[in-house]
Every structure is written in structure tokens, then in C-alpha cells.
Amino acid sequence: MNTNQLPKAVQELLENNKKQATDHQELIRSGGYLPPSEELLVDAIVALSMGKNILLKGPTGAGKTKFAETLSSLFERPMYSVNCSVDLDAESLMGFKTLAYEEEKQTIQFVPGPVTNAMKQGSFLYIDEINMAKPETLPLINGVLDYRRTITNPFTNEIVTAAEGFGVIAAINEGYIGTVPLNEALKNRFIVIDVPYIQGEQLEQLINDSTNLTDKQLISHFVTLSNDLITAVSQGKLSEDAASIRALLDACDLSIYLPPKRAILRSIVDKLEEDREKSFVENLADTLF
Numbered sequence: 379m380n381t382n383q384l385p386k387a388v389q390e391l392l393e394n395n396k397k398q399a400t401d402h403q404e405l406i407r408s409g410g411y412l413p414p415s416e417e418l419l420v421d422a423i424v425a426l427s428m429g430k431n432i433l434l435k436g437p438t439g440a441g442k443t444k445f446a447e448t449l450s451s452l453f454e455r456p457m458y459s460v461n462c463s464v465d466l467d468a469e470s471l472m473g474f475k476t477l478a479y480e481e482e483k484q485t486i487q488f489v490p491g492p493v494t495n496a497m498k499q500g501s502f503l504y505i506d507e508i509n510m511a512k513p514e515t516l517p518l519i520n521g522v523l524d525y526r527r528t529i530t531n532p533f534t535n536e537i538v539t540a541a542e543g544f545g546v547i548a549a550i551n552e553g554y555i556g557t558v559p560l561n562e563a564l565k566n567r568f569i570v571i572d573v574p575y576i577q578g579e580q581l582e583q584l585i586n587d588s589t590n591l592t593d594k595q596l597i598s599h600f601v602t603l604s605n606d607l608i609t610a611v612s613q614g615k616l617s618e619d620a621a622s623i624r625a626l627l628d629a630c631d632l633s634i635y636l637p638p639k640r641a642i643l644r645s646i647v648d649k650l651e652e653d654r655e656k657s658f659v660e661n662l663a664d665t666l667f
């Protein structure tokens with residue numbers, strides 16, 4: 379990503395906060411996020427540079443993970459990930475004890491989890507789908523998220539304090555089935571950044587960059603389809619999944635070899651639950667392809 383177009387002060391901030399990572403460079407992610415507006419990128423860079431946690435909030439397939447990966451790439455900072463689910467427990471965050479052999483003697487060793495690793499190494503921690511976690515699990519890391527930047531590891535009793543460079547990026551998909559509204563105390567600890575779907579020329583660029591589809595007319599129809607799907611979702615006519623950019627990119631790729639309507643059927647229509655929704659998308663596709 380070209381950061382030369384960002385305001386000078388933000389470029390300097392980024393430069394000063396880059397981590398000269400020598401360890402775990404394999405965890406520095408690659409970029410590729412196309413921000414719908416410059417502000418989105420500026421706000422995230424500023425907040426993270428100032429040591430604040432950011433919460434990326436947006437619908438499924440809007441590029442939240444890609445955005446977090448791009449921030450890891452821009453700051454040249456390794457990033458550990460946690461994917462939340464109802465099964466997420468203290469061990470999946472902090473780490474676990476296991477039996478090991480040292481010079482033929484059995485010992486108990488602690489295998490650090492993503493929170494411990496990111497804190498000790500001063501890396502980014504990405505917490506995906508944070509509102510999927512059980513409400514009782516996350517308060518465990520409240521101390522990590524506020525000014526204390528400290529946690530007592532419940533398995534070793536070690537007090538872990540975050541090294542310089544530690545930062546938290548979380549993502550939520552509000553309103554998605556299975557999610558719970560994010561507890562206020564937790565939300566309070568984040569700077570919230572809305573991540574909408576990209577549309578128009580930017581989406582055209584994304585299709586060009588990340589799929590193998592080259593037919594200009596087809597690409598233009600897919601951009602229109604995406605726009606119509608986003609509108610229908612915002613009007614409550616379709617469930618959120620229908621407008622996922624991830625699904626649209628799949629349809630673009632498939633349409634290199636399949637008729638576009640079949641590509642749309644496989645990538646978008648057949649994922650919808652209700653017949654009414656399926657026919658709605660099929661009708662939209664009929665008018666375009």
C-alpha cells in the first residue's frame with residue numbers, strides 16, 4: 379500500500395512507531411487492504427501509534443481481517459491472532475501447561491498462547507469475532523486492554539506486562555447470528571472504526587487485483603450486482619451474507635470458466651436460507667447477466 383499520499387504527520391507517526399522486529403518476522407502479515415476512505419487508514423494508524431486498541435466493526439467479508447493484516451504490514455509488526463468462539467477459554471488466550479522431557483526427566487512446561495506471546499514480544503494481537511466469545515471469558519483480558527497493560531497469568535501466576543509495541547486490534551460483526559452485543563466495559567476500551575464494504579471504482583480495482591477475471595464488462599456487472607446487493611441488505615430484503623465481498627470475489631473467479639449466473643448461484647445464492655432471498659438475488663442476476 380502506498381502511504382505517501384497520507385498526511386505528512388501521519389507518515390511520520392507511522393515511521394516512528396514501526397517496530398524493528400528481529401524475531402518472529404514470519405508473523406508480519408502482508409497488506410492488500412483497499413480502504414474505502416483515507417480517514418479509515420489514518421484513524422487506525424493514529425490510534426495504534428498512540429497505544430490505543432482499535433475495534434473494527436463491520437459486516438461479514440468487508441475486509442476487517444485484511445485491514446488488520448495490512449496494519450501489521452504497515453507497522454512491520456508481527457501479529458498474533460485469536461479467533462473467538464463459545465469454546466474460547468483462558469487457555470486458548472494465555473497458553474497451557476504440558477508435560478515435556480528434558481534430559482530424560484519429565485517436566486511441566488508452559489506453552490504460551492497468543493495473548494502472552496503478543497504482550498511479551500510487543501506485537502499486535504488480533505481478536506477476531508470478539509463478540510462470539512462467552513461473556514465470562516473476555517473480562518479476563520480487561521487489564522490487558524486498559525492502561526495497566528498487565529495480566530496475571532492464571533496458569534503460572536506470572537505477572538505479564540506488555541512490552542513496547544503491543545497493540546490490540548479486534549473485529550466484530552454486530553448483529554450476526556450467534557454473536558452477543560459487546561459488553562460495555564469492553565467496548566469502552568476500544569477506539570471504534572466502522573469498516574463498510576468497498577464499492578464502485580475501488581471494488582473494480584479489488585476485482586482486478588485479487589481475482590483472475592479480466593473481462594471488463596463482466597467486472598462492471600459484478601460491481602453493479604454488489605452495489606444492488608448492499609442496498610438490498612440495508613433495506614432488510616436480504617440477510618447480510620448476501621453482500622459479502624468475499625462471496626462476490628468467489629463469483630468473479632468462478633465466472634472465468636462458468637456462466638456468470640451459475641457462478642453467482644454457487645457463490646452467493648445457495649448460501650442463503652430463504653427461497654424468497656434466493657429468488658431475489660437470481661432476479662437481480664437475470665437483469666445484469
Ligand SMILES: Nc1ncnc2c1ncn2[C@@H]1O[C@H](COP(=O)(O)OP(=O)(O)OP(=O)(O)O)[C@@H](O)[C@H]1O
Pocket residue numbers: 410411412413414436437438439440441442443444445549551576584588623624627
Ligand atoms: N476493502 C478491501 N480491501 C481488500 N480486500 C478486501 C476488501 N474487502 C474485502 N476484501 C477481500 O474479501 C475477502 C474477505 O475479507 P476478510 O476476511 O478480511 O473479511 P472480514 O471482514 O474479516 O470477514 P468476516 O467478518 O466474515 O471474518 C478477502 O479475500 C479480502 O481480501
